Amino acid sequence: MRSLVGLIAVVVVATLYLYLLSTYLPAGPRHLRPNGETQRADAAESEQPAESYGEPSRLKFPSDLEELRELAELLQFYKTEHTGYVLLLFCSAYLYKQSFAIPGSSFLNILAGAIFGPYEGLLLACVLTTVGSTMCYLLSQAFGKQHIVSHFPDKVSMLQRKVEENQDCLFFFLLFLRFFPMSPNWFLNMSAPIVNIPVTFFFCSVFIGLLPYNFICVQTGVMLSEVSSLDDLFSWERLLQLLAIACVALLPGALIRRYSQSRLKLDDPQRNGLATDKKAQ
Incomplete structure (x- = not known):
């Protein structure tokens, strides 16, 4: 009971912080003039009221690509003059989702590419994914062990057995x-402390293991921010870029799979009881 109360308290505090941060919108660009200059909502500078892009109600987690694109445009406007605020807001929202195992981090990875570009976006996505997953690990270790075991006894038992069987090459098994x-x-984030996976192994395996996934999402965000129509998306240049991204992302997985065939002890995924859910962050 005490662990549940502690977890609820952490969730409430984190939610209140994120809410207050999202409602604090500093003065920023409102919309673009036809010549590309930024117009502010200042009555002394304009006879007509500017259209507001900075309403607090528009800051919400995206649930589809259309909302994602609108949010990316809004944050790109704010980023021109309030980079620190946008960065803090993005990092806080990302860590909130990862720490409490809320689905939808893939949208935030795409958003990172759209706002921060291919290199900064990828670095930010990898760091936030790793830190957020580790925070989920620590929260589970502090508050959630008994609840996870009681809700997923078979999965926890199976994962515990596989960890013990691959103890000699645990890091590669985690990868x-x-x-x-x-x-x-x-589930891996929450169950890792229960099956005695060291936090250092966990941290490094998340950073390296999710790098291809983050890379694909970030590059998708970069392309979405650059294209204006479906014709641009299906151009030869974009198709070749997608092919290159797929090859780069698949290479580490192919190497790990080849290593696993000779070193790791793995059952058929259909028989081990762990393959019932799709990959989620």
Whole structure:
């Protein structure tokens, strides 16, 4: 009971912080003039009231690509003059989702590419994914062990057995689970402390194991921010770019899979009871 109360308190405090941060919108660009200059909502500078892009109600987690694109445009406007605020808001929202195992982090990875670009976006996505997953690990270790075991006894037992069987090459086994998830990432994050996976192994395996996934999402966000129509998306340049992204992302997984065939002890995913869910963050 005490662990549940503690977890609820952490969720409430984190939610209140994120809410207050999202409602604090500093003065920023409202919309663009035809010549590309930014117009502010200042009555002394304009005879007509400017259209507001900074309403608090528009700051919400995106649930589809259309909302994602609108949010990316809004934050790109604010980023021109309030980079620190946008960065803090994005990091806080990302860590909130990852820490409490809320689905939808893939949208935030795409958003990172659209706002911060291919390199900064990828670095930010990898760091936030790793830190957020580790926070989920620590929250589970502090408050959620008994609840996870009681709700997922078979999955926890199976994962415990596989961890013990692959103790000699545990780090590569963890990488395999990230590249070829037999269980969703949120479950791995929460169950890792229960099956005695060291936090250092966990931290490094998340950073490396989810790098290809983050890379694909971030590059998708970069392309979405650059294209204006479906014709641009299906141009030869974009198709070749997508092919290159797929090859780069698949290479680490192919190497890990080849290593796993000779070193790791793995059952058929259909028989081990861990393949019932899709990959989720």
